[in-house]
Amino acid sequence: MNPAVLGGFDPAVPNAARMYDYFLGGKDNLPADRAAAEQVLRFVPEIPIGIRENRRFLARAVRHLAELGIRQFLDIGAGLPTQANVHQLVERYAPGARTVYVDNDPQVLAHARALLQDSPDVVVADGDLRRPEEILADPAVRAHLDFDRPVAVLLLAILHFIPDEDDPAGILARIRAGLAPGSHIAISHVAVDQRPQAAPGVEGVYRDASARFVARMSDEIAPYFAGLRLLDPGLVNLHQWRPDEDEAVHPVLRTVGNYFICGIGRLD
Template sequence: MERDEQVPQAIDPNTPSVARMYDYYLGGKDNFPADREAAEKIIQLVPTIKQIARDNRDFLIRVVRTLAAAGIRQFIDIGAGLPTRQNVHEVALEAAPDSRIVYVDNDPIVLVHARALLADSPQTAVVRADLRDPASILDAPEVRAHIDFTRPVAVLLFAILHFVPDDKEAEEIVSRLRAPLVGGSHLALSHSYAGDMTGEALSSGRSVYRPATSGSLTPRSAEQVGAYFEGLDLLEPGVVPIDAWRPEWPDVEPDFGRPSLLGGVARIR
């Protein structure tokens, strides 16, 4: 953002924001010096982080297209982040014009931008709620007005669960979000994965993210990420690095040795 641009109320430009750091990785301009400084520290630790962010966006696009092709017409994107290219509603509505989309976030600047972008889009809604309180999402009047839970719904958790450091809490959040979903619904998520990063590098990364979120950042193993889908029908190719989930190019092989995001999609029985 330009220095002389007015900062919306309730936004602290001096404290890094996860959403604005991610915007910086993607080459966006909705970020402040504090966000760029923190993001550059992460880039020093994980030089491929910008590519990982782009891979996550491409993963989102492929997932939404896959779900729309499977007949899903309702999407709840939790931890939606700042609007960028090919957002969920754009991909879903292009594939299925009767889709309905709810964006959920608790970052004030995300809400300002999303509501401005979607003001004239009756098939989308923007809700302020917190991942750590699933009831605040599922019971929000805007969600209940926009989403019919008697029909299949896709819950999207892209690059958000790793900001919940407690394993049990993360598992409980996913369980509670799954609870109201009827058969034919889907859960899709991506999650930070350390690969061959050293303990020292992980500690440094957590220290950078700590001021930006109450939970810092906690990478998890493929087994831990896979556990979120327990009891569901996991779509092929299972839980893999996101660039290897149904890639456009057939020669992409899963590389579990490098830092990345792991991703998966599963169907509720």
């Protein structure tokens, strides 16, 4: 059994969160993470572009949700702290709004708690997306968020680590069941439409990491928004979701098909 799956720490096991950090150009990664990430880049060298676009989507999504009046944010699968974290964006666009970070990675939790110990509007909770009822019932989460009022649930770059046998669509349904009308769910998910032939290689690298990567096509991701009303412009590539006028599009993305899709749905 992979020690990372059990919540232990093994520096020889590539960690999905630390690999993401490496793709972003961060420093919170180890040799095993860098070696695995370089293997992934052999199959899909554009991954760092997509991950940077994911961070840009996060910023635009939080801003838009704040403009809609959302004042509670639940970020599940938060990952390692980096620049422009959710709580920092929330503070910028909706001062006084509340943020909860949820992750099941001990390193992520330790980093986040150390960074946020003096932030009264932020709570860090240990939780697993595969057990959403436990997250929504967590006393610390419920003390910080009022689930009788709208909440924005952020599921960014996390569902492609949930295998089909764990029923990701069912997980989304269970999350929706615990939210008040007016809540929103933001999702971003790698799509392999553009290069399906690379999927087995990437999945093979992550098979030995802390979390499995699951390659999905766009039409397999769309059902995750069932029961929600998709906000304009619908389910699109990251760089196509309400881009800022002055936001430059990387040349690689100008003619690319679906590579990393996203959307925000409202629970009416």
